[in-house]
Amino acid sequence: MTARDEQETTVTAMRDDTTVSVYTSNSVHLRKLKNLASTRDFVRLVREVGDGAEFVIDAPFFHLFSAIRGKRTLSxxxxxxxxxxxxxxxxxxxxxxxxxxxxxxxx
Known part of the structure; x- marks a missing residue:
């Protein structure tokens, strides 16, 4: 298993492409993407490489900033x-x- 500080996720998307390529060795991302690939047709497992894997996601279903949120501070x-x-x-x-x-x- 890849050391925690060496786990990475790389997203490659060209402006006019219809798909987004995602490589990850991050165990959390890997598990989520594998689950999506087995249940959804817009995520496909391309190949497994060592402790990581490469996926292709249909571009309309990929939202880069949806998971990036600032921490909410409540009064x-x-x-x-x-x-x-x-x-x-x-x-x-x-x-x-x-x-x-x-x-x-x-x-």
Whole structure:
């Protein structure tokens, strides 16, 4: 297995190509791409090379920046509001609370 600090993912995409070539030795990316290749027709395994593999993905299904997200920082007020929404949701999940909410709705 490739050492963690040597695992890489390389994406090759030309502007007018209909496919994107992805080589990875990153174990997380490799597992996800293999799963997609076995269940979806727009991801194809081209070849396995040592600890890595090369895949071809149809360009319309490849979104380079969709997985790159900045970390969200919530204010204390936003955290409290989220906690209140979660608590209310959990309360509704209890059968008696659900039955009562349905009765109030139907009145």
């Amino acid at each position: 204390d007020e936003a955290k409290a509001a989220g906690a209140a929404r979660l608590a209310a949701s959990r309360e509704l999940r209890r059968s008696s609370a659900v039955d009562e909410a349905l009765r109030e709705r139907d009145v």
